Amino acid sequence: MPDYDAIVIGTGQAGPPLALRLAGAGMKVAVVERNLVGGTCVNTGCTPTKTLVASAYAAHLARRADEYGVAIGGAIAVDMKRVKDRKDAVVEQFRNGLTGALEGAANCTLYRGHARFLSAREVAVGDERLRAGRIFINVGGRASAPAMPGLDQVAYLTNTSMMDLDILPRHLVIVGGSYIGLEFGQMYRRFGSEVTIVEMKPRLISREDEDVSAAVREIVERDGVAVRLNAECITLAKRGDGIAVTVDCTEGAPEIVGSHLLLAVGRRPNTDDLGLDRAGVACDARGYITVDDQLCTNVPGIWALGDCNGKGAFTHTSYNDYEIVAANLLANDPRRVSDRITAYALYVDPPLGRAGMTMAEARSSGRRVLVGQRQMTRVARAVEKGETQGFMRILVDADTKEILGASILGPGGDEAIHSVLDLMYAKAPYTVLQRAMHIHPTVSELLPTILGELQPLA
Numbered sequence: 217m218p219d220y221d222a223i224v225i226g227t228g229q230a231g232p233p234l235a236l237r238l239a240g241a242g243m244k245v246a247v248v249e250r251n252l253v254g255g256t257c258v259n260t261g262c263t264p265t266k267t268l269v270a271s272a273y274a275a276h277l278a279r280r281a282d283e284y285g286v287a288i289g290g291a292i293a294v295d296m297k298r299v300k301d302r303k304d305a306v307v308e309q310f311r312n313g314l315t316g317a318l319e320g321a322a323n324c325t326l327y328r329g330h331a332r333f334l335s336a337r338e339v340a341v342g343d344e345r346l347r348a349g350r351i352f353i354n355v356g357g358r359a360s361a362p363a364m365p366g367l368d369q370v371a372y373l374t375n376t377s378m379m380d381l382d383i384l385p386r387h388l389v390i391v392g393g394s395y396i397g398l399e400f401g402q403m404y405r406r407f408g409s410e411v412t413i414v415e416m417k418p419r420l421i422s423r424e425d426e427d428v429s430a431a432v433r434e435i436v437e438r439d440g441v442a443v444r445l446n447a448e449c450i451t452l453a454k455r456g457d458g459i460a461v462t463v464d465c466t467e468g469a470p471e472i473v474g475s476h477l478l479l480a481v482g483r484r485p486n487t488d489d490l491g492l493d494r495a496g497v498a499c500d501a502r503g504y505i506t507v508d509d510q511l512c513t514n515v516p517g518i519w520a521l522g523d524c525n526g527k528g529a530f531t532h533t534s535y536n537d538y539e540i541v542a543a544n545l546l547a548n549d550p551r552r553v554s555d556r557i558t559a560y561a562l563y564v565d566p567p568l569g570r571a572g573m574t575m576a577e578a579r580s581s582g583r584r585v586l587v588g589q590r591q592m593t594r595v596a597r598a599v600e601k602g603e604t605q606g607f608m609r610i611l612v613d614a615d616t617k618e619i620l621g622a623s624i625l626g627p628g629g630d631e632a633i634h635s636v637l638d639l640m641y642a643k644a645p646y647t648v649l650q651r652a653m654h655i656h657p658t659v660s661e662l663l664p665t666i667l668g669e670l671q672p673l674a
């Protein structure tokens with residue numbers, strides 16, 4: 217039975233950097249991957265979707281070319297095979313880079329197969345048994361398919377199978393109006409499909425503030441995406457060569473017939489087939505591995521990183537998990553999950569960048585809150601680019617002057633949010649940002665301006 221200092225299960229966004237760091241520190245490390253190196257982000261998540269979003273943006277801009285005084289001289293055609301080829305090339309480049317790094321590293325062995333705990337110190341991979349004093353779980357998650365009536369009767373796509381598509385669906389019906397559903401929805405509409413997004417809740421991305429949800433709805437509807445909200449009783453059935461989605465909405469037709477169905481209704485952790493009970497590792501009711509603030513499980517010598525611990529659902533949270541574990545283990549630096557500030561983006565176009573509290577959260581925090589806000593129609597850079605949908609908002613504690621949160625929905629919102637985020641990490645008062653000289657013309661240059669126009673939050 218091979219003896220290792222560490223076993224890393226899964227090559228998501230935390231496992232590979234951790235394995236390389238441990239191996240670099242002289243430990244003998246085994247890494248186990250049952251599918252594609254790089255996990256969700258590289259193969260079926262961030263990288264391919266953002267590559268496809270870029271193709272969809274090119275198609276969208278080409279259709280708008282005339283508005284900019286540019287003559288295309290013909291119809292805009294999207295070649296889905298070439299779109300997929302471009303996506304595949306980027307994904308392969310990232311995956312091969314990571315695979316090469318793991319295979320080429322001294323002290324590191326990459327095993328291909330499904331890992332299953334035999335005990336708190338032993339893992340089976342096919343016929344092999346690996347043993348180590350430290351085991352790091354980075355198994356991620358997969359799309360969930362809740363029990364909807366008729367789901368077993370119809371073919372459906374998930375974010376994974378969408379990656380194999382090289383044709384244009386005539387009518388893509390997406391069940392789920394949150395981050396993943398919205399990105400695919402706008403993208404396929406821009407490629408040329410008819411798209412309907414069906415959401416059970418009364419608004420899209422219901423975690424966001426109501427005006428953010430409304431503005432995002434306006435953005436995708438302007439592209440021609442149909443949005444059906446309050447779809448409480450979704451049932452599915454075959455209809456000819458299509459799929460009928462019955463929705464119990466308060467308005468609109470009670471049934472939508474699409475050619476393809478994408479389920480984007482949430483994700484579940486890959487912990488059900490890991491043999492966690494053999495190791496005694498505890499999970500919550502939804503299967504997320506229970507960890508403390510430094511990502512230790514209840515079993516000494518076993519850590520859980522990334523989406524499978526339920527502490528985050530992003531590449532940056534998974535990578536931050538790696539940094540926390542490495543800092544604690546190798547650098548005597550007691551970094552913690554609770555040190556991090558909520559931050560993420562939604563990659564519709566224009567994108568939404570988010571940091572810290574929403575307005576609803578700030579309101580219920582019991583603090584005295586000030587708010588600064590501006591529509592993108594009043595941001596020079598947005599007007600110059602001809603991309604004036606969306607708005608930006610920043611929330612401040614009136615007493616401590618700390619920034620509580622921000623939402624930037626507009627061109628470059630995913631980038632501009634970082635100056636707010638960094639100030640929040642610095643725990644500096646908002647006046648530092650208010651007095652900063654930002655570059656003209658940018659979306660970011662309005663952050664100091666709106667901080668000079670703060671009003672009490674009603």
Ligand SMILES: Cc1cc2nc3c(=O)[nH]c(=O)nc-3n(C[C@H](O)[C@H](O)[C@H](O)COP(=O)(O)OP(=O)(O)OC[C@H]3O[C@@H](n4cnc5c(N)ncnc54)[C@H](O)[C@@H]3O)c2cc1C
Nearest residue numbers: 226228229250255256257261331355356522523529530531
């Ligand atoms: C469509 C989509 C778009 C996304 N876009 C973004 C984005 O733009 N930005 C962002 O920050 N996040 C995005 N995410 C989320 C992001 O992909 C994940 O949060 C990120 O990949 C972190 O995952 P992870 O490190 O937990 O593991 P994963 O990336 O899920 O990898 C886990 C790995 O473990 C392997 N594995 C599982 N079980 C076993 C086992 N028993 N034995 C061996 N190997 C095993 C799996 O095969 C997989 O390779 C997106 C997700 C989706 C689905």
